[in-house]
Amino acid sequence: MSFTNHLETEILDHVFGGAAYTAPSNVYLGLYTATPNDAGGGTELSGSAYARQAMAMSVSGNTATNSAAEEFATATGSWGTITHVGVFDAASSGNLMAYGALSASKAIATGDVFRIPAGDLDITLD
Numbered sequence: 001m002s003f004t005n006h007l008e009t010e011i012l013d014h015v016f017g018g019a020a021y022t023a024p025s026n027v028y029l030g031l032y033t034a035t036p037n038d039a040g041g042g043t044e045l046s047g048s049a050y051a052r053q054a055m056a057m058s059v060s061g062n063t064a065t066n067s068a069a070e071e072f073a074t075a076t077g078s079w080g081t082i083t084h085v086g087v088f089d090a091a092s093s094g095n096l097m098a099y100g101a102l103s104a105s106k107a108i109a110t111g112d113v114f115r116i117p118a119g120d121l122d123i124t125l126d
Contacts, residue, residue: 001098001123001124002038002098002100003038003097004036004038004039004040004096004097004098004099005038005039006097007098024090026091027054027055027057027087027088027097028053028054028055028087028089028091028094029066029088030045030087031045031079031084031086032044032045032083032085032086032099033080033082035083035101036086036096040096042084042086042099044086045079045080045082047077048075048079048110049073049074049076050072050073050075050079051072051073052088052091053071053072054091055068055070055121057123062124062125063122063123063124063125064122064123065119065122065123066116066118066119066120066121067118067119068118069115069117070115070116071116072114072115075112075114076110077110078109079108079109079112080108081105081107081108082106082108082114083102084099084101085100085102085116086098086099087099087123
């Protein structure tokens, strides 16, 4: 996953500029049908029972991993083809902090459930 300009600036200001950074109390997983980028952008899903999901993460070494399965509500309409995920600092609005492409895109139709198993979402710094 890539960090957005927002998070890169927060980290640089905190580490090298001495500015305080308060980590969000929760992070949320969002789904995209069009590619986000360092400035945000992309097309996040909306409607048809879609909502960002609060995510539990664990950190080991230089990698943060989802420590529990991330399961979205049953789609009440077509969500289209999910191509990317994003990690946000709020359940709605807020700031996109990191994003990445799925290893395989997934079309979500009415009645489908999108799920990422525990340990399958990694954010790595190197």
